[in-house]
Amino acid sequence: MKRFTVSVPDDVAERLEDVENVSAFVTSAVRARIDQETAQQMMQRHGLNVTDEGVRRARDFLSRRRTEVASDIKQDVIAA
Structure with missing residues (x-):
């Protein structure tokens, strides 16, 4: 295992402050x-x-299709 020191933008640092295991989070993102x-x-x-x-x-x-499908499901539920 190797150790790295990195600099990240403020928005990334803010997100990482809420992560319990930063090493695992970064490893997952890199993979x-x-x-x-x-x-x-x-x-x-x-x-x-x-x-x-x-x-x-x-x-x-894909985003548009998800919205359309969700709308169709909602209409089916309301009609039922």
Whole structure:
């Protein structure tokens, strides 16, 4: 195991102040980023070019769909 000293912006520091185990929190975040980068590299090897704009559009689409589905469920519950 290695020890690192890092500087973070105030908003990140504020969030970390509420975390009981900062090392575990940061480790989890870094591993998630590694997984994301690995997946992106794999997609690129198979001819899929993932861009920041494409990721933003996909997130927007999923957000809209979640809202639509939640609205549909609410209407079904009210109608029942």
